[in-house]
Amino acid sequence: MSDDPGQESGLDAEFDAMAGWVAEAVRSRGDRYAVPAACRGTGGPRVLTWLLDRMAMAPGTTLLDVGAGLGGPAAFARDRDRVRPVLLEPEPAAARAAGDLFGMPVARADAESLPLRDKGFDAVWSLGVLCTTPHQADLVAELARVVRPGGAVGVMVLVTSQDEALVAPTGNVFPPVAEVGRMVRAAGLVVQDTAEIPVDDPLPRDWEDAQATILEEVERRHGDHPAYVAAKEQEALMGDLVAHGLVRRLLLAARAGEVDHGR
Structure with missing residues (x-):
């Protein structure tokens, strides 16, 4: 990643x-946001609830969030199911x-090479990350x-219906x-359920309002910054792909089998 924010890709700018x-902006407006x-960009309560219901994690379960972003989904899981x-x-x-x-607790690490011991977590999920790397089989x-x-194991990934991977933006x-199904099976995971997030999947009104408030604050403070412009362009491109059905948002819940995943 470039040291100059103006030279960042849209993806780097976003994260x-x-x-x-x-x-x-959240610190300035309050914790409820x-x-x-x-x-x-990851999903609202319906999406996260779908995954959590199928992952069926007991209180105290250790949940590893790979590519956690700002940590919102993990915080939702912690608050709802008392996982760790x-x-x-x-x-x-x-x-x-x-x-x-x-x-x-949060650490910096690449998803394709996790600095963690084998079989160390009760559960793991990765939301919106698989579609950001060319090394997808390694990540799974x-x-x-x-x-x-x-x-x-829970996954959210943007997929294409085409026979070959669609690369953009x-x-x-x-x-x-x-290919997602093949990678999951090759890793020794057993798929329990899948679902597709509808294009028009609505957010609860309080979530919609909270996101709008924070985005307005960010735009007010940084709307003319090249990194902000790059992130918004990335978002618009992604929105067009989803709206036109070129990519779809897939949810997948699986369980780890008994095979040895050591390398």
Whole structure:
């Protein structure tokens, strides 16, 4: 990633400069905005509830969030199911913001090579991350490696219906639906359920209002910054792909099998 925010790709801008700005805006407006604002781009309560219901985690379960972003989904899981999240996030501003906003343990790490021992977590999820790396099979194998046998695994990924991966916009690689299933099975995971997030999936009014308030604050403070412009362009491109049916948002809940995932 470039040291000059004006030279960042849209993806880097979103998870670096934008992450810090969102956290700044939340601190200025109040904690009640934190979870909705930090879940933007990942999913609302219906999406997260779908995954949590199928992952069926007991209170005290250790949940590893790979590519945690600002930490909103993990905070939602902690508050709803009393799990104990541990966050991994490669981008420095997002990692700092997640720790500041929610007080959960967070470390910087790449999803394709996790600095963790085998079978060390009760559950793991990765939301909106698989479609941001060309090393997708490695990422799925890492999810399977670090979760205990029988542990729950949750994934949200943008997929394409085409036979080949659709690459767009910058920093994204959208795999075909069938390829996701193949990677999951090859990693020794057993799919329990899948669902597709509708294009027009509505947010609760309080979440919608909270996200709008924080975005307005970010735009007021930083709307003319090149990183903000890049992030908004990335968001618009992604929105067009979803609206035109070129990519779809897939949810997948699985369980780890008994195979040895060591390398």
